[in-house]
Amino acid sequence: MIDARITKVIQEIPKVTTLFFDTDLGAKPGQFGMFWLPGEGQRPMSFSYGNAITVKNVGPFSAKLSALRPGDMISIEGPYGNSFDISGSSVVLIGGGFGIAPLRFVAQECYKENIAITSLLGFKSLEDVFFEKELSKYGDVYIATEDGSCGEKGMITCLFNTVKHEFDKGYCCGPERMMAAAMEHFGKHMPLQLSLERYMKCGMGLCGSCEVDGLLVCKDGPVFYQEQLGPSFGKFKRDKTGRKIPI
Ligand SMILES: Cc1cc2nc3c(=O)[nH]c(=O)nc-3n(C[C@H](O)[C@H](O)[C@H](O)COP(=O)(O)OP(=O)(O)OC[C@H]3O[C@@H](n4cnc5c(N)ncnc54)[C@H](O)[C@@H]3O)c2cc1C
Ligand code: FES
Missing domain, CATH: 2.10.240.10 (Dihydroorotate dehydrogenase, electron transfer subunit)
Known part of the structure; x- marks a missing residue:
């Protein structure tokens, strides 16, 4: 277990916070760490950067994690698990909710390899949209919101037909029913990796x-x-x- 110090906190949207720490654990996109807080136990969190996680405040543990400030300490085990296989010349990222966090790290690494990136992102509403600008740094971004307050109106599936299937591979993370729909649509045309x-x-x-x-x-x-x-x-x-x- 490593003790790391929080160096920077970005409030992406009211319930989503990115925490940077002073230690790069050498994680690859898709890998996660076990983050431990005294009295709260531990939870897995995917790396959104080599030295950061992006947390959605949904319960007791994530609330405490989201409340950490620069200078606070956090204990981390890992990185654990396997990673996305970054290769090809053109890829599609399909993400919903906090599943977009690890996809930001995927986009960064694909960009370094000169891989063209198209991101399809699904949210409930405009106020849930995050990492839109981050992902725009690396390629084209298409957004769908269920209430139509940002991008296309509807579930993320409404974006599937707006892009051609000329990708070498796809990377997917988010609610499992959304991933099942992505697998149904894109899985026939390309290798798809799902987290x-x-x-x-x-x-x-x-x-x-x-x-x-x-x-x-x-x-x-x-x-x-x-x-x-x-x-x-x-x-x-x-x-x-x-x-x-x-x-
Ligand atoms: C491999 C892996 C990677 C993960 N990466 C991240 C990450 O990058 N960022 C992140 O915020 N969380 C991530 N999680 C989820 C995280 O580990 C916790 O489950 C989450 O923070 C909730 O813990 P809690 O104690 O705050 O709430 P709990 O008391 O465990 O849950 C509170 C309520 O929220 C629901 N809930 C749990 N998790 C979520 C969620 N993420 N979104 C919406 N509702 C939820 C639960 O069903 C429950 O109803 C990851 C989980 C796994 C297995
Ligand atoms: S969390 Fe214990 S076996 Fe996977």
Whole structure:
């Protein structure tokens, strides 16, 4: 475990905060760290930069994490898990909600490799939109919001037909039903890598809480090619007690 100091905090939107720390753990896009706070336990967070995470405040742990300020300390284990395979000459990024956080890191690394990037982003409403400017630095960005307050009106799927399928590969992260729809649409035309979120206790392949169709998301993933995924994808996950529940 490494103790890192927070160096900079960016409030992306009211409930989404990017925390930079003074240590680059050598993470690759798609990998995550286990972030530990005294009295709160630990949670997995994907790296949005080599030395930063982007947190959505949705509960007790993420609220405490979001409240950290420059100078505060945080304990990190990792980086854990595998990463997106950055290659090709033209790629599409498909992201929804806080799934856009790791895709920012993917875009940065693709850009370094001179890979053309198109981003398709889905949000509920204008006030949920973040990383739009960040991703615009690296390529074309298309946005859909459910209420039409920014970009196209509708779910992210309404953007799928606005781009041609001439990409070498796709990278996808976000709500699992959205990823299942992306797999259905783009998976036929190109290799697609999808980052899964499951309840994680240890983050290192020991407890089995992140198991999905025989795969451990923390160790075999969190990034999978579409053909690796089994029947639970987009349909079931496990709760904190290990019970299988519909997505
Ligand atoms: C591999 C991996 C990478 C992750 N990367 C990130 C990341 O980059 N940024 C990030 O903010 N979180 C990320 N998470 C989720 C994170 O680990 C926590 O689950 C999340 O912060 C909620 O923890 P909590 O204790 O604050 O809330 P909890 O009490 O665990 O959850 C509060 C409520 O919010 C819901 N909820 C949980 N997580 C989310 C979410 N992310 N969005 C919307 N609703 C949610 C729960 O279903 C519950 O109803 C990642 C999870 C995994 C497995
Ligand atoms: S979180 Fe323990 S095995 Fe994956």
